[in-house]
Amino acid sequence: MAEHTGLIEWFSPSTYGKLPFDDWVEWVVRDWLVPNFRPAFQAMQWPVDQVLRGLDAGLQAIPFPIFALVLVIAAWRFAGGGVAIFTLLAMLFIDAIGVWAETMTTLSMILTAVFFCAIAGIPLGIAAARNDRFATTIRPVLDIMQTIPPFVYLVPIVMLFGVGMVPGVIATIIFALPPIIRLTNLGIRQVREELVEAAVAFGSTPKQILFEVQLPLALRTIMAGLNQTLMLALSMAVIAALIGAGGLGLTVFTGLGRLDVGRAAVGGVGIVLIAIVLDRITQALGDPSLRKGDWTFNGTAKRLLGLAPPGPAQR
Amino acid sequence: MPAKLSMEGLYKVFGPAPEEAVKLAREGLDKDEIYRRTESVVAVDNISLEVESREIFVVMGLSGSGKSTLVRCINRLIEPTSGSLAIDGQDVLALDEGGLRQLRLAKVAMVFQHFALFPHRTVAENAAYGLKIRGVSPKQRREKAVEALAAVGLDAWADAYPSNLSGGMQQRVGLARALAVDPEILLMDEPFSALDPLIRRDMQNELLGLQERYSATIVFITHDLNEALTLGSRIAIMKDGSFVQVGRPQEIVSAPADDYVANFTREVDRSRVLTLGQIARRDRPLLEPQEEIAAACRKLSASGAQALLVQDSAQKPLGSVSAAQLLAADPAARVESVMERPAITAEAETSLATILETGGAGAPVALVDKQGRISATVDPGDLVNALAAARASEQPISQEKNVTAGVHNG
Numbered sequence: 027m028a029e030h031t032g033l034i035e036w037f038s039p040s041t042y043g044k045l046p047f048d049d050w051v052e053w054v055v056r057d058w059l060v061p062n063f064r065p066a067f068q069a070m071q072w073p074v075d076q077v078l079r080g081l082d083a084g085l086q087a088i089p090f091p092i093f094a095l096v097l098v099i100a101a102w103r104f105a106g107g108g109v110a111i112f113t114l115l116a117m118l119f120i121d122a123i124g125v126w127a128e129t130m131t132t133l134s135m136i137l138t139a140v141f142f143c144a145i146a147g148i149p150l151g152i153a154a155a156r157n158d159r160f161a162t163t164i165r166p167v168l169d170i171m172q173t174i175p176p177f178v179y180l181v182p183i184v185m186l187f188g189v190g191m192v193p194g195v196i197a198t199i200i201f202a203l204p205p206i207i208r209l210t211n212l213g214i215r216q217v218r219e220e221l222v223e224a225a226v227a228f229g230s231t232p233k234q235i236l237f238e239v240q241l242p243l244a245l246r247t248i249m250a251g252l253n254q255t256l257m258l259a260l261s262m263a264v265i266a267a268l269i270g271a272g273g274l275g276l277t278v279f280t281g282l283g284r285l286d287v288g289r290a291a292v293g294g295v296g297i298v299l300i301a302i303v304l305d306r307i308t309q310a311l312g313d314p315s316l317r318k319g320d321w322t323f324n325g326t327a328k329r330l331l332g333l334a335p336p337g338p339a340q341r
Numbered sequence: 342m343p344a345k346l347s348m349e350g351l352y353k354v355f356g357p358a359p360e361e362a363v364k365l366a367r368e369g370l371d372k373d374e375i376y377r378r379t380e381s382v383v384a385v386d387n388i389s390l391e392v393e394s395r396e397i398f399v400v401m402g403l404s405g406s407g408k409s410t411l412v413r414c415i416n417r418l419i420e421p422t423s424g425s426l427a428i429d430g431q432d433v434l435a436l437d438e439g440g441l442r443q444l445r446l447a448k449v450a451m452v453f454q455h456f457a458l459f460p461h462r463t464v465a466e467n468a469a470y471g472l473k474i475r476g477v478s479p480k481q482r483r484e485k486a487v488e489a490l491a492a493v494g495l496d497a498w499a500d501a502y503p504s505n506l507s508g509g510m511q512q513r514v515g516l517a518r519a520l521a522v523d524p525e526i527l528l529m530d531e532p533f534s535a536l537d538p539l540i541r542r543d544m545q546n547e548l549l550g551l552q553e554r555y556s557a558t559i560v561f562i563t564h565d566l567n568e569a570l571t572l573g574s575r576i577a578i579m580k581d582g583s584f585v586q587v588g589r590p591q592e593i594v595s596a597p598a599d600d601y602v603a604n605f606t607r608e609v610d611r612s613r614v615l616t617l618g619q620i621a622r623r624d625r626p627l628l629e630p631q632e633e634i635a636a637a638c639r640k641l642s643a644s645g646a647q648a649l650l651v652q653d654s655a656q657k658p659l660g661s662v663s664a665a666q667l668l669a670a671d672p673a674a675r676v677e678s679v680m681e682r683p684a685i686t687a688e689a690e691t692s693l694a695t696i697l698e699t700g701g702a703g704a705p706v707a708l709v710d711k712q713g714r715i716s717a718t719v720d721p722g723d724l725v726n727a728l729a730a731a732r733a734s735e736q737p738i739s740q741e742k743n744v745t746a747g748v749h750n751g
């Protein structure tokens with residue numbers, strides 16, 4: 027090999043030895059993060075655990091026909107007859123292939139993750155929209171969160187949180203968080219400058235500008251972000267099963283482990299069907315014509331029961 | 342009493358070196374040179390003005406002359422770089438955030454060129470926005486909003502969304518939103534520029550009516566001199582950030598300060614701007630109905646007029662007699678036997694064009710005061726001469742002809 031060592035090799039860093047990057051990361055995580063912050067991270071699990079337990083218990087307690095019926099009516103009122111029929115068939119099929127309980131577990135994990143993404147992501151998006159410096163600071167962080175393969179952060183998550191449903195949800199939150207932040211930021215920045223100026227000219231406080239003008243007008247974009255977050259969360263179902271989460275992801279994962287193609291397909295079909303149904307319904311919720319309607323408890327209930335049209339309130 | 346709104350030596354500079362640019366501008370350097378040295382744009386350059394209560398002060402200039410920047414300095418949507426600004430004698434630039442908000446809530450409302458209505462709110466909710474921000478209860482603000490909408494003729498549309506309305510209607514909503522808060526000062530940045538000419542004309546007339554009803558002081562921005570002349574009690578012509586002339590409409594048209602102003606006024610129909618007051622004669626004798634024709638003839642020839650007005654005992658106009666009628670009559674008869682009734686009457690502010698449209702070119706016109714008493718006489722000959730002179734100075738291709746009478750009764 028010596029004859030190949032020439033001038034050109036001088037410029038390649040590996041000629042002078044290997045940088046122990048892996049050791050550094052290992053040191054940071056194992057010798058600094060875990061011993062110092064493990065209790066803090068453990069504490070973070072608590073709210074996630076509560077929400078997850080509550081949701082799961084609730085969803086498991088609702089009998090299949092009732093849950094399916096409510097979902098079908100919601101699909102019908104918000105997204106139309108076609109989506110309602112699809113939803114009905116999808117629910118029947120999921121129950122028929124015997125993964126209803128797993129589907130409810132997955133759903134409660136997904137909804138928990140989306141819930142925490144929303145309560146963290148929307149305020150962060152608002153902050154990014156109002157502060158350019160904050161926006162430029164978090165942009166690379168979001169880029170990293172979206173491009174880093176989830177398998178890479180599964181290891182530190184297990185080290186910090188252990189295994190089980192809650193760490194699975196936490197991995198899902200990390201993976202699904204960026205779109206809601208990005209689109210909240212984008213939605214607020216897209217509101218016409220002139221409208222904000224009008225709000226200021228009439229004496230609005232910054233808070234009033236946000237709640238009276240910016241957020242309502244950004245709602246459609248924010249809903250699109252929420253929809254993307256939801257879809258990303260669903261796509262994490264199988265990966266989360268790697269660290270001990272249950273549900274449809276676990277069905278796929280065990281199928282994979284036993285090379286049982288049928289079992290894997292059952293889990294996979296369940297995930298796809300639930301994804302399509304949730305996607306259609308949440309997309310329809312972002313429709314601005316729907317938002318102009320009566321969204322009080324009464325109005326919403328009437329709409330769900332078909333006593334009022336799903337569109338704007340009639341003049 | 343202090344002026345409603347006054348500013349003194351106001352500057353606004355956009356760019357990296359505002360202080361430096363103001364210093365150079367004070368030294369008298371021109372804009373391009375200042376931009377070369379500091380990369381800063383002097384958008385408002387040493388403006389001083391005083392607007393009296395209930396005046397319509399029009400700022401007119403070409404695009405880029407700094408009109409929008411100037412009007413936004415008044416409610417500090419744009420922060421002036423230097424100078425002073427007072428409303429009702431109160432220093433606006435010294436206000437803190439809360440005080441400034443109070444000013445915007447209570448005193449100064451704004452109407453925007455592209456309406457700037459909130460698309461997610463109904464027409465009534467848009468009109469009620471200022472009241473909502475003020476913390477008025479939902480029921481009360483709905484009431485006031487509908488009242489303001491009624492004033493602009495849109496109360497039937499209260500529950501529609503702005504996107505269902507035409508441009509003219511949308512701007513009426515913009516106007517209602519501003520009027521609903523009972524502002525003392527109304528800032529209007531080219532509010533009618535985005536509307537087509539016929540609707541614009543309607544809106545101008547309507548604004549004059551609304552201004553009387555709501556008794557607001559208006560700062561009105563436009564790039565259309567006809568609009569400025571129709572609306573303005575006073576007009577400021579703005580160029581490159583400074584005022585080149587400030588004056589009453591007639592002064593702007595009859596004595597443009599420089600070529601920039603003259604370029605605008607050349608295109609305007611002077612007969613709409615010149616008023617009867619400017620050509621009326623106060624020394625014309627007035628006849629009594631019981632007077633003998635012979636005496637009337639003597640007065641006529643002494644005055645050199647071709648016709649005279651006849652007044653009653655309360656100095657109210659009764660009619661007029663021409664030289665021909667007097668000469669043909671029996672000298673011993675009374676004036677009332679040949680008098681033509683009624684007299685044509687007008688106010689001093691009536692424009693030449695209006696009196697022509699109402700058919701008043703043949704006989705003397707009686708200018709009356711508020712009590713209806715004759716204050717001066719317009720000779721038919723003077724009227725024709727003035728009209729001829731006004732029309733002759735018009736450019737061959739004049740802009741759209743005014744359809745409705747643009748009378749401004751100050």
Ligand SMILES: Nc1ncnc2c1ncn2[C@@H]1O[C@H](COP(=O)(O)OP(=O)(O)O)[C@@H](O)[C@H]1O
Binds near residue numbers: 382383384402405411
């Ligand atoms: N935010 C801004 N930043 C930099 N320059 C500006 C800004 N706003 C206005 N200007 C400049 O100030 C000048 C006056 O603009 P503007 O007040 O909008 O004029 P007008 O309303 O008469 O058309 C223009 O040269 C414009 O380019």
Ligand SMILES: [Mg+2]
Binds near residue numbers: 408409410531
């Ligand atoms: Mg402008």
